[in-house]
Amino acid sequence: MDVATTVRRARERAGLTQAELARRAGTSQATISAYEGGSKTPAVATLARLLAATGSRLTVEPVPAPAAEPSLAELSRRARTLLDVLELAETLPARHEPELRFPRLRAA
Helix, strand or coil: CCHHHHHHHHHHHCCCCHHHHHHHHCCCHHHHHHHHHCCCCCCHHHHHHHHHHCCCCCCCCCCCCCCCCCCHHHHHHHHHHHHHHHHHHHHCCCCCCCCCCCCCCCCC
């Protein structure tokens, strides 16, 4: 999350100037400017207070865990296993029956 952009967008959505937001949040316009410019980062409680002053709120939502990418060593091991299985399958005898050994299903 980009805090500077979040604060600025919340302020703009609320139709507030930096001075108005500062007055509502109990801080100075210079501090709001520093937050929006990215030269200062507010504490979480301060960010929540700033957002509340704009009619917004700070929420925390769980995100799904990123899928783990296997290492090159793991990919190589899996590839060798697949090749072993395919080679084994090629060595097994294959016999095809001339007729189907199971009854055909009739359409209802």
